[in-house]
Amino acid sequence: MEYKLNRDIHSLLDPRTKLLLLFTSSIFVIGTAGEKWMSVFYWILVFLPVVLLFVEKEWKAGLISIAIYIGSFFAQRALQHDLTMIESVFALMLFILTKILPTVILARYIVMTTKVSEFLTAMNKLHVTDKLTIPISVIFRFFPTVAEEYKSITDAMRMRGIEMGAKKAGEAIEYRMVPLIASCSLIGEELSAAAMTRGLDVGKKRSCIWKIKFGLFDWFIIIFCFACFIWWGIGRFFV
Amino acid sequence: MEKSNRLNAKDLINVGIYTAICAVICCAVAMTGVIPIMMVLLVVFVPILTGIPYMLFLTKVKKFGMILILNVLMGILMWVTGMSFYALAVGTVSGLIAELIYRSGNYQSKWRGILAYAISGIYCWANYFGIFFNADAYFATRQKFGQDYIDAVTRMLPPWMCPVLLAVDIACGIIGGFIGTKVLKKHFEKAGIA
Numbered sequence: 001m002e003y004k005l006n007r008d009i010h011s012l013l014d015p016r017t018k019l020l021l022l023f024t025s026s027i028f029v030i031g032t033a034g035e036k037w038m039s040v041f042y043w044i045l046v047f048l049p050v051v052l053l054f055v056e057k058e059w060k061a062g063l064i065s066i067a068i069y070i071g072s073f074f075a076q077r078a079l080q081h082d083l084t085m086i087e088s089v090f091a092l093m094l095f096i097l098t099k100i101l102p103t104v105i106l107a108r109y110i111v112m113t114t115k116v117s118e119f120l121t122a123m124n125k126l127h128v129t130d131k132l133t134i135p136i137s138v139i140f141r142f143f144p145t146v147a148e149e150y151k152s153i154t155d156a157m158r159m160r161g162i163e164m165g166a167k168k169a170g171e172a173i174e175y176r177m178v179p180l181i182a183s184c185s186l187i188g189e190e191l192s193a194a195a196m197t198r199g200l201d202v203g204k205k206r207s208c209i210w211k212i213k214f215g216l217f218d219w220f221i222i223i224f225c226f227a228c229f230i231w232w233g234i235g236r237f238f239v
Numbered sequence: 240m241e242k243s244n245r246l247n248a249k250d251l252i253n254v255g256i257y258t259a260i261c262a263v264i265c266c267a268v269a270m271t272g273v274i275p276i277m278m279v280l281l282v283v284f285v286p287i288l289t290g291i292p293y294m295l296f297l298t299k300v301k302k303f304g305m306i307l308i309l310n311v312l313m314g315i316l317m318w319v320t321g322m323s324f325y326a327l328a329v330g331t332v333s334g335l336i337a338e339l340i341y342r343s344g345n346y347q348s349k350w351r352g353i354l355a356y357a358i359s360g361i362y363c364w365a366n367y368f369g370i371f372f373n374a375d376a377y378f379a380t381r382q383k384f385g386q387d388y389i390d391a392v393t394r395m396l397p398p399w400m401c402p403v404l405l406a407v408d409i410a411c412g413i414i415g416g417f418i419g420t421k422v423l424k425k426h427f428e429k430a431g432i433a
Contacts, residue, residue, distance in 0.1 A: 026319045103319075131246060131304065135312055138255025139262070146263045173288070178426045181260060181292050188256040192249040200248035 012055055015122035017218040018110045021048070024225040025103050028232070037235035041228045049105040056113060065105055072098045111140055121208035134200070138191065145187060146180070153179050246302055254305050257296035258312045261289045265313075265363075279395050282367070282408045286360045290415025291422050293360075297352045298423070303342060310334025310359050317366065330362035349420055356419070357412030364408040371401050 013021075025045050028038055046069075053062035072094055079091045116137045123133040153176055162175050195201075214222075268284050300306060311334065314327030337359035344351035370392070 022319070131251060131308055132311070134248060134251040135255035135258060135308060138252050139259045139312065139316075142256055142259035143263065146259055150263075174422065177288075177291050178422060181295060182427065182430060184256060184260055185295065188253060191256070192252045195248045195252060 012052070012215075012217055013113075013221065014212060014214050014218045015110075015114050015119050016126060017214065017221050018106075018114065019122075020225050021221055022103070022106055022110060024228050025049075025106055028228060029102050030099055038228070038232055041231060044224070045228070046102045049102050049109060052109050053105065056109065058109075058112075061105070061108075065101065068097075068101060115210070116141065117208050118210050118212060120206070121210070121212050124206070125212065134195075141191075142184070146184060149180055149183050149187075150176070153183075246304055250299075250302060250305060251308075253296070253299045254308050254312070257292055257299075258309050258316075260292040261309075261313065262316050264289050264292070278392055279404075282363055282404050283411050285363045286357070286408060286411040287415040287418065289360070290356065290412075290417075290419035292419075293356050294352065294416060294419030294423050295427055297341065297356070300341065301346050303338065306338045306341060306355065306359060307331070307334040310337070310362060314362055317362065325365040325368040326362045329365035329368075330359075333359050333361045353413055353416030353420065356416040357409045360412040360415070361405065361408055364405050367396070367401070367404060370396050371398060 025048075028042060029045050050062050050065050050069075053065065075094055076091075076098070079087060079094070119137055119140075120133055124130075156179075157172075157175055162172055199206075265285055268288060269281060271281075296309070297306075310330040311327070314324075314330035317326035317330075318324050337355035340358065341348075341351055341355040
């Protein structure tokens, strides 16, 4: 961590733009609204997250995602004929993967490049109530923690010989869930104490060290997102 | 700390934590939906498994709005992960009802808590709306799963299953809530977490 007085936001996009992009992507890529009519926008939405990864110099993640895209493209070409049962399960997984992957990349990009304070300030500027933004920021902070805790608990249980088998399924679930929830709840207590010391409870307007405002690229993305919706509306209601 | 009815940061952080735990469990269970029969059984497993964190969450609820916020957030998460916006709409309404039920017991009654959990859990059922009310559009996006999958799912979900699933969901919610209270008593009360 370097301490210099640079108040410019450290990633390319404003948090609000990122959320708009995530929203658009979840509707048009996962929800596949518009189907063929939207295909140009669809492909832009699929590749934009990868471009963003490269902009943030995440070379490895970017290259891996491109590799997955290419691989799944050829795999889907290979699975065009009538499917057997096993093939259709495989096609299903592939389908889910290719649908969800762009949005997952985008979500990961957002989580990695947005500081919690930036997020809260941006949401505050949008006049979203604290009652939603604080839990949301906790959720985003918490997903990795839950995964990490779960991994170490599974290791511990394996050491005790409690496997996730068909026998004693109830026990296996209980012995995983209870420690997981207990430790998460303790971490939560610490988190609330930390939030208390930062004055989240004071009720005054909070200041933020980062300058949150829209830049040139933000406007590009915003115009693109609105274009998606307008083009979809034209296709839906006028054609 | 002074007693007030406004939600403070501690409450909101608690909501966030338990939403995250519930969402992770939901997500892990929902992954099994690729197998047709599991797709239907989701309505059984999700309420039973999320019962434990939810009942612990209810012990932390002392103010109006926490259950509602949890449900709205679950709905938003479902929407963003591409299930449907029905979950958000149904979740909001059911969250409000659950909130009122639990509040009528002054946020302490065990049975009202279980009932509140069962009611609030019906956002899980709402995810099937796409199949019942808008089947063509739903399967159009899943054409690639193969015709076998579509046949299997439609065969298991004729229109009359809609109310049945709701009943199953609520029943499993009550079972899940009951298991949750048992686990709570066995583990968490001793440890001083609940």
